[in-house]
Amino acid sequence: MKELSLNILDISMNSVKAGAENILIKLVETADTLTLTIKDDGCGMSEDTVKNVMNPFYTTRTTRKVGLGVPLLKLAAEQTGGGITISSVSEKDNPDEHGTTVTAEFFKNHLDFTPLGDIVSTVTTLIQGSPDREWRFEHILDGGSVELDTKELREILGDVPLDNYEVIKWIEGYLREGYESVNNV
Numbered sequence: 001m002k003e004l005s006l007n008i009l010d011i012s013m014n015s016v017k018a019g020a021e022n023i024l025i026k027l028v029e030t031a032d033t034l035t036l037t038i039k040d041d042g043c044g045m046s047e048d049t050v051k052n053v054m055n056p057f058y059t060t061r062t063t064r065k066v067g068l069g070v071p072l073l074k075l076a077a078e079q080t081g082g083g084i085t086i087s088s089v090s091e092k093d094n095p096d097e098h099g100t101t102v103t104a105e106f107f108k109n110h111l112d113f114t115p116l117g118d119i120v121s122t123v124t125t126l127i128q129g130s131p132d133r134e135w136r137f138e139h140i141l142d143g144g145s146v147e148l149d150t151k152e153l154r155e156i157l158g159d160v161p162l163d164n165y166e167v168i169k170w171i172e173g174y175l176r177e178g179y180e181s182v183n184n185v
Contacts, residue, residue, distance in 0.1 A: 005116055010072075015040035026039070031108075036104045043090065044090035046090050
């Protein structure tokens, strides 16, 4: 993929498909590294599935025989000298505490570092496409952070749905303003 934000979109949609109610997308960026974490409380995966999920020819889907999301993220991280870890607890193994965490580390100074891309559009697309989920977005940078929590938005909005056009435009503007203020520090 040409932008990491597209990988984030793909992996986050896996969380939605896994029935997650709460999804965290966290980016921690320094001068040299970018660490991406996507954590959910979905149904989780068995140990065998976790072992096989990085194989592009392994998928639990019945509509196609390949699953490229995680392998492409792994490739993007490893090309920079970084790596990926996946931890998961299946709902069968622990009905109360289950879910998956994907963490990828990238070295930004490497020639093969894939740019982050339009993360604002990715986050707004995820919220608009799955407004019934709770989304927490954090991007921690040297100059500050950009954060959004849909739980906080729901408290303010009451019955107004998150996929309402004006709400989505506000979310997009809020995130863009956050990046502008961090970049101007």
